[in-house]
Amino acid sequence: MFKEFKAFIMRGNVLDLAVGIIIGAAFGKIVSSFVSDILTPVISIGAGKVDFSNLFLALNGEHYATLEEAKKAGVATINYGLFMNVVLDFLIVAFAIFLIVRIANRMKKEEVPPPPNSKECPECLSTIPSKARKCAHCGSPQAA
Template identity: 40%
Template structure:
């Protein structure tokens, strides 16, 4: 076998295809979560905290009190943007919640499928052939 045929077999394994599919679905799911966080959750948190935007929170390491994060960055000051960490934690919690709810719903639908009674088994192929044989003998 050649290197390329081995590589092709490797890429076409079910696990690799499933992983690739999961990555693409995960990327799409991330886009949805990012939109929920940015367009729904963050404005609500901002409203509840009086317009507080965590991503604008920072500590200047040079001791100067800058009016904004943009001003500190223009001055090329070293800053710790702890607000971004807070926002990342909020995003993580929201993503975790969405995944939890999705998996809970998925488990519920799986349990319903498992609870359905199995369809009654029909005659096997052998039984059908015996019936046909018996009918042909009668004629």
């Protein structure tokens, strides 16, 4: 059973998948940091200095200055600002993956094989040049 497991793990696509997941997790952390530390503050300046991470609705009806204050008070909250950050993360990751796949598809264009240089004589089944008008082996005329 160990040999089968080892053979399964060592298959190329399983290793590729593992590497992809690890790189994806690291990339996700980079994107999360980009959204929360760079993009969100820039957007919040344009939106009237709103901090997305502190956009929430306290379900007890009272007002709290920050989400941290509401959590310290033990109040249930709907954290739509944090949700907006996660949506931005997702959109950026999805767009980045789209660009990567698009570039990979462009690089992977199928090469069109050149037209064949030879054809088969219908009479003697010998291989002759495609531009030949007569078969060199049997002398039969060839259609163009």
